[in-house]
Amino acid sequence: MRIRTAATAAGGTLALLTVLAPAAHADSHKGDTTFTSVTFSKTTVNVGVSAAQSLTVVATAKDGSGISGIYGGKLVSPDARIAFPDSASCTRPSSTTMKCTWKYTLDANDTDDYADLKNSNAGTWHLDAEAAANDHDFYTLDTSKSVKVKRYAKLTATQASPEPVVKGRTLTVTGTLTRANWNTNVYAGYSAQRVALQFKKxxxxxxxxxKTVTTDSTGKLKTTVTANSAGTWRWKFAGTSTTSAVTATGDSAALK
Known part of the structure; x- marks a missing residue:
């Protein structure tokens, strides 16, 4: 994640004095200035421990007198950490509108330790930007436009044994759920999580x-089922507000 001391805006550069954002407020505006569209290239960005993830945000603002500039363009985490864009470019599609594109890199293993994502940063990030009009009207985005930034989760391949199994006998199904620890850059067991065991005949x-099984203190899953039909077993985790969803590779179990 690139955390910088300045953000590029149309018409110039805004220097920021801190990398901590003020408390978020509702959007504010004056006059007829408005953002006609704000789009994110992804609704959720799942970040692991090594591969950086990209995100592009495009915003268009309009005012009857014309837009003098769109400023800010920064993303703010739930714990008030700020990510500035790696690049920003703006165009004027018409005399009354301005369109800006910001590109970000989200990374838990940046060469700059301070720029690394931390576990506390996971959750809903909001776009902070202000459109200023030639007649001094404005529109400020504070919390209305947001994106999920989550810790990437993994499930080991499902293991069902014994294989083949006698019809009506017990089958043991195991797996392990881990998620990215952005503080240590490793995948660690995700404890006390409910994971669905699914079957396809x-x-x-x-x-x-x-059934639903809860992971133990190290993220391990283990349960038993009655083998009434041949088919494939798999684990499926729905995710949380800070952690991505994930589905394990299934394991086929034949009957004998």
């Missing part, structure tokens, strides 16, 4: 949830 096209 041989010849079927969809899975159905058989």
């Amino acid at each position: 041989s010849g079927a096209s969809t899975y159905s949830t058989v």
